[in-house]
Amino acid sequence: MKVKVKFFATFRELFGGEAKEVELGSGSNIQDLLNLLCDSRQRRQEIFDRSGKLRPYIKILKNGRDIKFLEGVRIELEGEPIQFLGGIHAKLADGDMVAIFPPVGGG
Amino acid sequence: MLTKDEVKRYERQISIFGEEGQRKLKKAKVFIAGAGGLGSSISIYLTVAGIGKLRMVDNDIVALENLNRQILHRDNDIGKKKLESAEEKLKKMNSNVEVEVIFETINIGNIDELVGDFDMIVDAMDNFATRYVLNKTALMRKIPLFHGAVHGFYGQATTIIPGKTACLRCIFPEVPPPTVPPVVGVTPGVVGCIQATEVIKYILGIGDLLENRLLMWDGLNAVMDEVPLEKNPRCEDCGKEGG
Numbered sequence: 001m002k003v004k005v006k007f008f009a010t011f012r013e014l015f016g017g018e019a020k021e022v023e024l025g026s027g028s029n030i031q032d033l034l035n036l037l038c039d040s041r042q043r044r045q046e047i048f049d050r051s052g053k054l055r056p057y058i059k060i061l062k063n064g065r066d067i068k069f070l071e072g073v074r075i076e077l078e079g080e081p082i083q084f085l086g087g088i089h090a091k092l093a094d095g096d097m098v099a100i101f102p103p104v105g106g107g
Numbered sequence: 108m109l110t111k112d113e114v115k116r117y118e119r120q121i122s123i124f125g126e127e128g129q130r131k132l133k134k135a136k137v138f139i140a141g142a143g144g145l146g147s148s149i150s151i152y153l154t155v156a157g158i159g160k161l162r163m164v165d166n167d168i169v170a171l172e173n174l175n176r177q178i179l180h181r182d183n184d185i186g187k188k189k190l191e192s193a194e195e196k197l198k199k200m201n202s203n204v205e206v207e208v209i210f211e212t213i214n215i216g217n218i219d220e221l222v223g224d225f226d227m228i229v230d231a232m233d234n235f236a237t238r239y240v241l242n243k244t245a246l247m248r249k250i251p252l253f254h255g256a257v258h259g260f261y262g263q264a265t266t267i268i269p270g271k272t273a274c275l276r277c278i279f280p281e282v283p284p285p286t287v288p289p290v291v292g293v294t295p296g297v298v299g300c301i302q303a304t305e306v307i308k309y310i311l312g313i314g315d316l317l318e319n320r321l322l323m324w325d326g327l328n329a330v331m332d333e334v335p336l337e338k339n340p341r342c343e344d345c346g347k348e349g350g
């Protein structure tokens with residue numbers, strides 16, 4: 001499947017353009033997309049912290065909605081159902097549009 | 108009431124929104140947090156537009172490295188309080204406007220007194236920690252907050268109407284680490300002018316405000332994008348469970 005990614009502000013320089021089309025395996029989520037995009041040390045450092053977690057101040061929209069607000073995906077772990085918040089686990093589908101924002105904080 | 112001089116001074120905008128609109132601007136009291144890059148363009152354009160009262164709060168001194176973007180200040184202002192320099196320039200631009208300056212560091216303990224009975228807050232800050240203080244006060248008083256921020260050639264702006272739109276904490280829940288971002292002076296020029304435009308429209312009650320819309324300005328590619336925003340029901344500042 002194909003997903004369109006839009007970068008904003010300094011991420012346009014970091015990822016080399018305003019937008020990119022990315023080919024992903026079906027069933028991929030935002031985490032998979034970010035892993036694929038962060039193919040250099042610098043890119044990984046800007047997006048993830050040392051423990052590999054998405055930096056909390058990076059804003060990501062999927063089809064215009066903040067991934068923090070997306071509904072959870074129900075998965076099972078060792079037979080136990082776990083309700084995951086959407087967030088980085090939000091599933092992607094063909095044709096989805098993902099937008100990624102760095103903090104802009106100067107005055 | 109408008110004086111004869113004021114009717115003449117503002118004739119090119121009175122032709123858009125009438126003397127009634129101009130009187131609304133004259134009655135408005137606008138609080139500007141910060142007298143740096145954004146604060147410069149915001150305060151200059153609100154002054155020449157004929158806002159009745161401007162109150163500016165800042166805690167900084169003019170330095171040489173400010174002058175690439177903080178267009179209120181001149182070479183010979185270096186070492187002065189930014190507010191002293193701002194007050195002097197703004198009063199010369201339009202003596203009809205009451206400019207009040209308060210040399211203070213904004214914090215959660217003094218913001219209420221600083222804002223006083225002002226009608227709206229314009230965010231011209233350079234850090235998110237203080238922006239959240241402005242956000243809380245705007246929510247508590249149910250007055251609008253006009254957000255703007257810049258980085259390099261990039262900038263963003265949105266208009267927060269408590270009870271109606273996402274608040275700043277809904278949009279950016281986490282404080283980014285403090286940095287000294289690069290800034291080209293034209294960027295706070297563009298973004299500050301967008302914020303000042305929003306203030307004028309809000310006072311006049313005309314046009315469409317940047318409500319639940321984040322305007323992203325990319326000066327490097329000369330592209331403006333609009334991003335939809337929504338309230339976070341779990342927002343710690345404006346959500347049902349939050350403040």
Ligand SMILES: [Zn+2]
Nearest residue numbers: 274277342345
């Ligand atoms: Zn909120």
